[in-house]
Amino acid sequence: MKFALSLVLLSVLAFNEAALLKGPSSRANLNHGYIQPGDRLLYRTYFQRAGIANAVQTQDLVYRGNLTTRISAVVAQEVGYTQYANAWVIAGGMGYNYTTVRVQTARGWGFYYLIDIWGR
Numbered sequence: 001m002k003f004a005l006s007l008v009l010l011s012v013l014a015f016n017e018a019a020l021l022k023g024p025s026s027r028a029n030l031n032h033g034y035i036q037p038g039d040r041l042l043y044r045t046y047f048q049r050a051g052i053a054n055a056v057q058t059q060d061l062v063y064r065g066n067l068t069t070r071i072s073a074v075v076a077q078e079v080g081y082t083q084y085a086n087a088w089v090i091a092g093g094m095g096y097n098y099t100t101v102r103v104q105t106a107r108g109w110g111f112y113y114l115i116d117i118w119g120r
């Protein structure tokens with residue numbers, strides 16, 4: 001029983017390692033949801049942070065629409081050379097009137113994203 005459990009834990013760890021050790025050419029852009037015909041660009045921003053030696057930095061971007069806003073897509077694209085950062089939607093997003101995008105840097109690196117929020 002104990003043995004089986006540690007095997008499961010090991011494979012979870014191995015999976016996470018594989019996710020972290022992506023090739024240097026891989027870009028982690030975010031494509032959440034689908035832009036539909038008739039959608040407008042509700043919000044666009046450049047989201048940027050400089051690297052700090054030996055530190056992993058995390059920063060959230062929060063967008064809030066009004067009562068009738070419906071977000072259809074959240075897109076984050078790295079600007080310029082890749083800095084190996086990652087971006088996710090951690091709250092709201094498609095079908096909601098708000099979204100929180102979380103960006104996490106690679107250790108020692110910064111990030112520079114162009115973030116677009118589509119909807120109506």
Ligand SMILES: *[C@@H]1O[C@H](CO)[C@@H](O)[C@H](O)[C@H]1NC(C)=O
Nearest residue numbers: 064065066067068096097098
């Ligand atoms: C977003 O939608 C929720 C539920 O539909 C609503 O309660 C809330 O007031 C809306 N937010 C804003 C800022 O209007």
Ligand SMILES: *[C@@H]1O[C@H](CO)[C@@H](O)[C@H](O)[C@H]1NC(C)=O
Nearest residue numbers: 042065066067068069070120
């Ligand atoms: C609410 O937000 C939408 C975009 O999602 C916009 O088109 C609309 O004009 C806004 N309504 C009000 C009352 O501000």
